[in-house]
Amino acid sequence: MGFKIWRWMAEKNKQLSVIDRIILAVYVCISISALFMHEPWRDEAQAWLMARDMSIGELIANARYEGHPILWHLLLKILILFRCPYQSMFVLHMLINAIAVYLLFRFAPIARGYKLLIIGSYFISYEYNVIARNYVLVMLFLFLFAWQFPKRFEHPIRTMLLLSLLSLSHVYGMLFSGVMLAFYVGEGFATKQLNFKRWSFYFAMLLMTSTYLFMIWLLLPPSDISSQTNQMTQTFLADIASNLLPYYESVWKNIFVVICLVGLSLSQIRNRVRLFEMVAMIGAVVAFFFFRYGGGVQHVGTIWLAIIYAWWCSNEQTQYNQAKLFPIPNIIIHIGQVTTIAFLVASVASAVLFWHLERTAHFSNASDAAHYINRLPLELKPSMIISTKLPHGSALLPFLKHQNQLYAVQYGYFSFVKWSDKQFNADCLSSDPAAYMNALQNELQNHANEKNIFILVDKNESPEDDTALTESIPLYERFEQSAHFQKAYDSKQISLRGGEDFAIYKWQP
Known part of the structure; x- marks a missing residue:
């Protein structure tokens, strides 16, 4: 046999x-x-x-x-x-x-x-x-x-x-x-x-x-992706x-x-x-x-x-x-x-x-975060969602029923990500928490007429991001400490693919 x-x-x-x-x-x-x-x-x-x-x-x-x-x-x-x-x-x-x-x-x-x-x-x-x-x-x-x-x-x-x-x-x-x-x-x-x-x-x-x-x-x-070069390691x-x-x-x-x-x-x-x-x-x-x-x-x-x-x-x-x-x-x-x-x-x-x-486990927390937004009553749904990091936020969009676009500071509205210097610089901004919070406050003042503004925050830096945070207080902690942002959602598990562990905050002017 x-x-x-x-x-x-x-x-x-x-x-x-x-x-x-x-x-x-x-x-x-x-x-x-x-x-x-x-x-x-x-x-x-x-x-x-x-x-x-x-x-x-x-x-x-x-x-x-x-x-x-x-x-x-x-x-x-x-x-x-x-x-x-x-x-x-x-x-x-x-x-x-x-x-x-x-x-x-x-x-x-x-x-x-x-x-x-x-x-x-x-x-x-x-x-x-x-x-x-x-x-x-x-x-x-x-x-x-x-x-x-x-x-x-x-x-x-x-x-x-x-x-x-x-x-x-x-x-x-x-x-x-x-x-x-x-x-x-x-x-x-x-x-x-x-x-x-x-x-x-x-x-x-x-x-x-x-x-x-x-x-x-x-x-x-193209000529406008000069900022993005390969970072070799030993x-x-x-x-x-x-x-x-x-x-x-x-x-x-x-x-x-x-x-x-x-x-x-x-x-x-x-x-x-x-x-x-x-x-x-x-x-x-x-x-x-x-x-x-x-x-x-x-x-x-x-x-x-x-x-x-x-x-x-x-x-x-x-x-x-x-x-x-x-x-x-x-x-x-x-x-x-x-x-x-x-x-x-x-x-x-x-x-x-x-x-x-x-x-x-969760391969990504994007679908879970999107389902939270979809379950909200119509009067509580966001009129604008700001993502602190462009590519990570786009993972939610195919699941969202009422939003076809997100917004990024110093980039504008987007669905898919165009890998240009503009995107690269906008993502680099989120690696400097103090500068990002100042830029975000300015953007929020420009959108004061929006009814409900949600901020989609990455709780962890993505593994491919080699830039260290320039401040001792991470971006996620700054939202936690601010009186102008109320936490509405927090992913409970760490995603298998890094950078998609989300928290959602509602802006309170």
């Missing part, structure tokens, strides 16, 4: 058995349960609010401030045109994740035991499943490309279409597709599998070139390793992650070209982290997607793949298999932990 189970786990069969279908059904059911537990945070709300409040032309114009292509926003725009509620975004996101997981489980030539652990890993089953962001599109198009990988040279137009969609999904998708295109052309030329005399090849290249030119034009940074590489296995912080954990992923690469990605391609893809992302953005958990997860892609394609039984296998001592392979399983099990454990936290 034990031998049969082991053989079943080791199979690389691309046919789904009854047990496989049950496993996928259980995965989908668990994913659906998140619809009733997850509390969206500001990054999820940002994309929805942009799609809700902007035309397609405005989405294109704003993309250079957002730093993302607009494919995800266009999908959300379709939902909004059909008057779908905010929750529909999460249904769409989980559907895309389910399709990607099906492709992996159905077609990837990876041992079934590994595939079970992969789909249960943190980024596949939680980060890119529960949290609705455009990263799931990167996963989908990477897996679609891996699925058609053996026939990539036979259908150049289809290949370039997938790479174009990957580019339009996310800036990391653009980096990946650039590396994949270079290897595609290089391999095709070296193995003479690309027919340079066919019109389809040149049409495909024209499609890809047009996509890259469009992306460069779309994401070219633990840059350690932070990347740490984020590949979230939650538990330890130097030993970082060493464990590096050893495990090196072992995985040597034991599972046996094709030289695929290994070099994976290294180039990861290198492109890490370089982006270094020069542009330090890389949070959701960003670093794209490295895991690149590893899965290379693992998948390396195992495809093509003549060229087999010719490029490089010899590794059996002892290294066995050690690598152990480290692969160790990392996957640790990642699954991390996913289980965060699923537990979804059920028992």
Whole structure:
């Protein structure tokens, strides 16, 4: 019996058995349960609010401030045109994740035991499943490309279409597709599998070139974001390793992650070209982290997607793949298999932990704060809500029934956040409590005719804010001590994603 189970786990069969279908059904059911537990945070709300409040032309114009292509926003725009509620975004996101997981489980030539652990890993089953962001599109198009990988040279137009969609999904998708295109052309030329005399090849290249030119034009940074630069730390590489296995912080954990992923690469990605391609893809992302953005958990997860892609394609039984296998001592392979399983099990454990936290804790307190406002009688509802920090306050807007905008000192009314110097300076003001309170009092005098003015205050500084408070009394405490502000609401739990622990104060002139 034990031998049969082991053989079943080791199979690389691309046919789904009854047990496989049950496993996928259980995965989908668990994913659906998140619809009733997850509390969206500001990054999820940002994309929805942009799609809700902007035309397609405005989405294109704003993309250079957002730093993302607009494919995800266009999908959300379709939902909004059909008057779908905010929750529909999460249904769409989980559907895309389910399709990607099906492709992996159905077609990837990876041992079934590994595939079970992969789909249960943190980024596949939680980060890119529960949290609705455009990263799931990167996963989908990477897996679609891996699925058609053996026939990539036979259908150049289809290949370039997938790479174009990957580019339009996310800036990391653009980096990946650039590396994949270079290897595609290089391999095709070296193995003479690309027919340079066919019109389809040149049409495909024209499609890809047009996509890259469009992306460069779309994401070219504007002149008014000069204040926002990447703040590097001495633990840059350690932070990347740490984020590949979230939650538990330890130097030993970082060493464990590096050893495990090196072992995985040597034991599972046996094709030289695929290994070099994976290294180039990861290198492109890490370089982006270094020069542009330090890389949070959701960003670093794209490295895991690149590893899965290379693992998948390396195992495809093509003549060229087999010719490029490089010899590794059996002892290294066995050690690598152990480290692969160790990392996957640790990642699954991390996913289980965060699923537990979804059920028992608050991912964000935004929905709870919004529901408090919605429950107020009409005569007590605010005519104006001032948010002390722009992006954090926007997390409430998709839930509010009577407000489509918030207000920020030295910024004005807003729904989504435009990441410009104006926003950056307004948020910096809230890091100086004394200056902020003076500026707020001046703003309140200018809006003295408003009936009910609420102040939405962050009780904690967000983890990404490196600026220390310039005064000994934090902003939250100043509202507590002021006789002009009466507390109306206070979130009781600390949010899993920092900076969305709210208190609401009513202004009393």
